[in-house]
Amino acid sequence: MTGFARLHALLVDDDESAQVCRDLPESACRAQPHNYGVHVVSLSLARVGEGLADTKLVLAWLLDAIGAPTWALGLLVPVRESLAMLPQLVISARIRRLAMRKTVYVFGCVVQGATVVGFGLMGWFAQMFSCALVGIIAVALIAIFALGRSLCSISHKDLLGKTVDMGWRGSVSGTAGTIAALATLLLAIAYSVGWIPLTVPIVAGMVALGGACWLLAAFVFGLLREEPGATTGDIDGLAAVIAQLGLLRSDAQLRRLIVARTLLLSSALAPPFYIALSGDRAASGLGTLGPFMVAAAAASLTSTYVWGRFSDKSSRLVLMLAATLATLANAVAAFVALTMPTVLEEASLLPVLLFVLMIAHQGVRLGRSVHVVDMADRDNRATYTALSNSVVGLILLAGGVFGVIAQWLGIGAVLAVFTSMAALAILVAAGLDDVQAV
Template identity: 85%
Template sequence: MEKITGFTRLHALLVDDDELAQVCRDLPESACRSQPHNYGVHIVSLSLTKVGEGLADPKLVLSWLLDAVGTPTWALGLLVPVRESLAMLPQLAISARLRRLSIRKPVYVVGCVVQGAAIISFGLMGWFAQMFSGTVVGIVAVALIAIFALGRSLCSISHKDLLGKTVDKGRRGSVSGTTGTIAALATLLLALGYSIGWIPLTVPVVAGMVVLGGGCWLLAAFVFGLVREEPGATEGSIDGLAAVIEQLGLLRRDAQLRRLIVTRTLLLSTALAPPFYIALSGDRAASGLGTLGPFMIASAAASLCSAYVWGRFSDRSSRLVLMLAATLAALANAVAAVVALAMPTVLQEASFLPALLFVLMIAHQGVRLGRSVHVVDMADRDNRATYTALSNSMVGLILLAGGVFGVIAQWLGIGAVLAIFTSMAALAIFAAAGLDDVQAT
């Protein structure tokens, strides 16, 4: 009989009684017995990592910290691309190695430790940055973000595999949705503190918050070590170039995987658009984080009110979640593009762009949760890590070309870029419509 722990009580609190009575659809009996405990472990550990992301957001917090200590602009511009692409590109090689391990939770634990150590180092660098030149700080910052991204890559590929091994189909979306809501609440409180002045906007204070965020990852590593994982299959695993070639062959054989990658690529518009919303606001003040408070609040509030709903909805139909999220993104970007191109005076309204960002970030939450649940549910226990790695690596490769939108904005204006993002999101609706309804199978 399953031992009653704080984690199992958390499962009982968050899962309906009717659902508790269900027989597991996608787990062996031994793993099913441990599901209440493992569900709670996932909730606590993933919440800690997401709170850490809120405290050390590269798009806002880390960028402000580097700007405040006089780091060159080229370093600021590299933070997000390096973080996103290096978190995805290595996953084909990682998944090949992961496939050889019968117990895979140590990979996730190591990934959390690497991320936590990199972020803590970033925060400490903020305290001692005045001892070095801005160029040196920029080089070290990009290197730390690269290390952080590699740790994130380990966590991304292993967590989806472990989630599929320890939490049954129909409950995985609620894990991501619940943790997203918890983290959004913490981030919203942080944004309010910065905006109202409760938290001083000084380098030592912000750097301290970054160090605290790194500590969240270290604590998450400890908590996840408590997950009860059943040994997985290791047969047929291969290493090196042969493994990469074999996994790339899935693109030729699996039309649904190709369609999911196309859908995810088109929906990159939800991740790439926010910086252009901020640029439209004309925010160039030195106290960037202070004046960006409304945007931080909009982003956190969007996560808070939508993450859990998207997660539960994804457990019913991740395909419909992607379609609806794409629709919301197309609407938000279309309004922003029309205003930027034809009615620029409207941009002077202080609440206009944060309101649009709120809608866009609701869509982005749907994209993140929908595609994550879809790739886990469309695969089986033996190829889940491979599917996740292949889709992430392909999207990461495409993401390297994301810098072209900055060039387009320089030549044709931000409105033109937002019009392109609108078209991408609209096409994603039709791409997602062709996906299988994997939760129904």
């Protein structure tokens, strides 16, 4: 028994797993204990890398501290998220040509790791460049990072479906998320209480360490025992995009899932507005962001494994419950911002609401990921993932409109919109098939 198989035995009840695989061939089923461990270790390392180099907090702080222009800070998240999703329609057709697809994921991890290490190096040597050049380099790095993330996103769901049986896929992401959340929580506490000084060299070093985690994740994932996959029916370029967009007309459940995901973007877009409500205007320090980092990490630590196991039972119910929590958190924040803004001076209120919101966000991430994998079969799983991600990525480009609404009508109005979106998502998710019961 390999070390990865021992990890599977430790995390999975042998009585539960000692059964005929539901949608894996026999050879892949025999390799599942080893592959389950590989997935958990590799994904945990990648998630730790994300925590050490969080785009919305750590990289933004680093760029601000080294004097990058404001336009570069504003582009970080939109470029990262949209470029991670938009290319996937075309990429999926090329990936389908490959009988063995783990190399795509490994390459994507290497790209992400290398660019994050580049961010760390930029922090160390920023004084050698002009502020404008630092901004250009930062946006270029985040764009390359996003393309690597795109390769990982589209290939990982396909590989997870090929190597881990239905009923255990959610626990892979849940376990990895819990491990990474613990590491991120310790980092957040260390930053908050001053155990780790918030200086450019130290933060840049932690960012580079995050990049190293991605590189190690690539090495571990290379140990995956993958069976050859289907390569027939591949088309490329514009023809691939047109053909795959046709699924939006023919598959009502896929349309409904994409609508639910779009409405649930409210859980991902709301956190920066919570931070803005806190009144923290420190130019080059985390200030009150320390408690927010702790709240986000604690939410991930306490919920990801539970959401993952729950998703294996019913990803539909996970999405409904996550949408309900997002509705409640945003509704309270919107109500307070619109009617009792002085209450926001209570230091613990917004971090508590963010804690609830981030629990919801973890449920959204795990629920929709497991749902799209389980609703598809082994021949169209990559296509379903690419199509849903690309459509949502295109919609995400319009996310800047919420900043305009906030400027015109106030942050409370934006949070009211997010509340309505999350509430509608409950109804839309209720119409999804219970794919795990099939």
